[in-house]
Amino acid sequence: MKIEKEALATGTTYKPSEPFSTKVLTTVSITNAEEEVKHLVIDLKGSNLLYREGQSIGVLPPGTQPGGKPHKLRLYSVASSRNGDPGFPETASLCVKRLIEQKEDGTKYLGVASNYLCDLRAGDPVLVTGPVGIHFLLPKDDSANLIFVATGTGIAPFKAFLDYIFRERQEPWKGQIILIFGAKFKSELLYCNDLNSELQVLSDAGKCKLITAISREQQNPDGSRVYVQHRIQENFSEIANLMESGNFCFxxxxxxxxxxxxxxVFRAHLGADEWEKRKLEYKKDGKWIVEVY
Ligand SMILES: Cc1cc2nc3c(=O)[nH]c(=O)nc-3n(C[C@H](O)[C@H](O)[C@H](O)COP(=O)(O)OP(=O)(O)OC[C@H]3O[C@@H](n4cnc5c(N)ncnc54)[C@H](O)[C@@H]3O)c2cc1C
Ligand SMILES: NC(=O)c1ccc[n+]([C@@H]2O[C@H](COP(=O)([O-])OP(=O)(O)OC[C@H]3O[C@@H](n4cnc5c(N)ncnc54)[C@H](OP(=O)(O)O)[C@@H]3O)[C@@H](O)[C@H]2O)c1
Structure with missing residues (x-):
C-alpha cells in the first residue's frame, strides 16, 4: 500500500544564485543548557516562498571560505507550520543549534552558519533559499498512524507537523501519533522544557503520545545511556500495532x-531477512522516511 503525501505548494523556489533577501523578526533561546539552541522567525512577506511542513530552507551565511569562495548554503528544517508561528503570518521558523567543536589542539571550531544564525538579532538581514525536500511530508490520508523519532534539533519538522495537525487543520487527525524524542538533558528537550513547552502541552492534552529518552540523566538497566531506540524497544508492541494496518508513516x-x-530493534524482532524485505517495501511505499545529517 503506497502512501500518498501532501502536495507541494506552487510558490517561488529561490536558488542560491538568487536568494530572497529578508530579515529576522524574532530570535529566542529555547534551552537553558550549555549548548545553545535558538528559535528564529524569518520574515517571508513578499517572497511567495510557500513551504510545506517537513521541508527545509537554505541560509547563505555572509563572508567567504578560506580560499575566497563565498560560504556555501546550509539547510535547516522549517520548525513552523505552513502559515508560520502563531502571530507571525508569512514566516518560517528555524530551530538552530550553535555548533562549537573542541579541536585536538585545544582551540575551538565555530560552525559557520549555525553561529551566524544564533548571533543574529531581530531586524538583522538574512539571505534564504528554497524551499527544498519532497519526501519528508505528511500523508494525505489523515487516518494514517504517524511515528516520529527525533534526536536534538531533528525535532524541528515534527514541531511543524504537530503545529499544523493540531492548530491549523480544520479536521481532527484520525490516526494515532507517537513522538519519541532523544536529548542529552531534560533542558535540551526542545519545545518540551521550561523555556518552551509547546510539545509537552500537546502531549499533556492527550493529542499525541510523547516518549522521551534523556541520555545523560536516565540509564538502561545495564547502566548505558538511554537512546530513542531503547524507547522503541520498550514500546515495540504498541508501535508494531500502529504499523500493522500498513497505513502508517515512520x-x-x-x-x-x-x-x-x-x-x-526491528531486526531483532523480525529477523534480519524479514526486516530487510519490509524496509525495502516501506521505503518504496513512502512509509519509512529518514532525514539525518
Ligand atoms: C535537510 C537538513 C536539515 C537540517 N536541519 C537542521 C535544523 O533544523 N537545525 C540545525 O541546527 N541543523 C540542521 N541541519 C544541519 C545544518 O545544515 C548545518 O549543517 C549545521 O547547522 C552546521 O553548520 P555550520 O555552518 O554551523 O557548521 P560548518 O561550519 O559547516 O561545520 C560543520 C562541520 O565541519 C567540520 N569543519 C568544517 N570546517 C572546519 C575547520 N576549519 N576546522 C575544523 N572542523 C571543520 C566540523 O567538524 C563541523 O562540525 C540540517 C541539515 C540538513 C541536511
Ligand atoms: N533534517 C535533517 O537532516 C536535520 C534536521 C535537524 C537537525 N539535523 C542534525 O541533527 C543533529 C542533532 O544534533 P544535536 O546536537 O541536536 O544532537 P545531540 O544533542 O548531540 O544528540 C541528541 C541525542 O541523541 C543521542 N544519540 C547519540 N548518538 C545516538 C545514536 N547513535 N542513536 C540514537 N541517539 C543517539 C545523544 O546522546 P549522547 O550524546 O548523550 O550520547 C542525545 O541524547 C545535528 O547534526 C543537526 O545538524 C538534521
Missing amino acids: YICGLKGMERGIED
Whole structure:
C-alpha cells in the first residue's frame, strides 16, 4: 500500500544564485543548557516562498571560505507550520543549534552558519533559499498512524507537523501519533522544557503520545545511556500495532547514524531477512522516511 503525501505548494523556489533577501523578526533561546539552541522567525512577506511542513530552507551565511569562495548554503528544517508561528503570518521558523567543536589542539571550531544564525538579532538581514525536500511530508490520508523519532534539533519538522495537525487543520487527525524524542538533558528537550513547552502541552492534552529518552540523566538497566531506540524497544508492541494496518508513516530525523539503532530493534524482532524485505517495501511505499545529517 503506497502512501500518498501532501502536495507541494506552487510558490517561488529561490536558488542560491538568487536568494530572497529578508530579515529576522524574532530570535529566542529555547534551552537553558550549555549548548545553545535558538528559535528564529524569518520574515517571508513578499517572497511567495510557500513551504510545506517537513521541508527545509537554505541560509547563505555572509563572508567567504578560506580560499575566497563565498560560504556555501546550509539547510535547516522549517520548525513552523505552513502559515508560520502563531502571530507571525508569512514566516518560517528555524530551530538552530550553535555548533562549537573542541579541536585536538585545544582551540575551538565555530560552525559557520549555525553561529551566524544564533548571533543574529531581530531586524538583522538574512539571505534564504528554497524551499527544498519532497519526501519528508505528511500523508494525505489523515487516518494514517504517524511515528516520529527525533534526536536534538531533528525535532524541528515534527514541531511543524504537530503545529499544523493540531492548530491549523480544520479536521481532527484520525490516526494515532507517537513522538519519541532523544536529548542529552531534560533542558535540551526542545519545545518540551521550561523555556518552551509547546510539545509537552500537546502531549499533556492527550493529542499525541510523547516518549522521551534523556541520555545523560536516565540509564538502561545495564547502566548505558538511554537512546530513542531503547524507547522503541520498550514500546515495540504498541508501535508494531500502529504499523500493522500498513497505513502508517515512520519518520526519523536528527543525528546521522541514528537510524541504525532503530533498525536493530526491528531486526531483532523480525529477523534480519524479514526486516530487510519490509524496509525495502516501506521505503518504496513512502512509509519509512529518514532525514539525518
Ligand atoms: C535537510 C537538513 C536539515 C537540517 N536541519 C537542521 C535544523 O533544523 N537545525 C540545525 O541546527 N541543523 C540542521 N541541519 C544541519 C545544518 O545544515 C548545518 O549543517 C549545521 O547547522 C552546521 O553548520 P555550520 O555552518 O554551523 O557548521 P560548518 O561550519 O559547516 O561545520 C560543520 C562541520 O565541519 C567540520 N569543519 C568544517 N570546517 C572546519 C575547520 N576549519 N576546522 C575544523 N572542523 C571543520 C566540523 O567538524 C563541523 O562540525 C540540517 C541539515 C540538513 C541536511
Ligand atoms: N533534517 C535533517 O537532516 C536535520 C534536521 C535537524 C537537525 N539535523 C542534525 O541533527 C543533529 C542533532 O544534533 P544535536 O546536537 O541536536 O544532537 P545531540 O544533542 O548531540 O544528540 C541528541 C541525542 O541523541 C543521542 N544519540 C547519540 N548518538 C545516538 C545514536 N547513535 N542513536 C540514537 N541517539 C543517539 C545523544 O546522546 P549522547 O550524546 O548523550 O550520547 C542525545 O541524547 C545535528 O547534526 C543537526 O545538524 C538534521
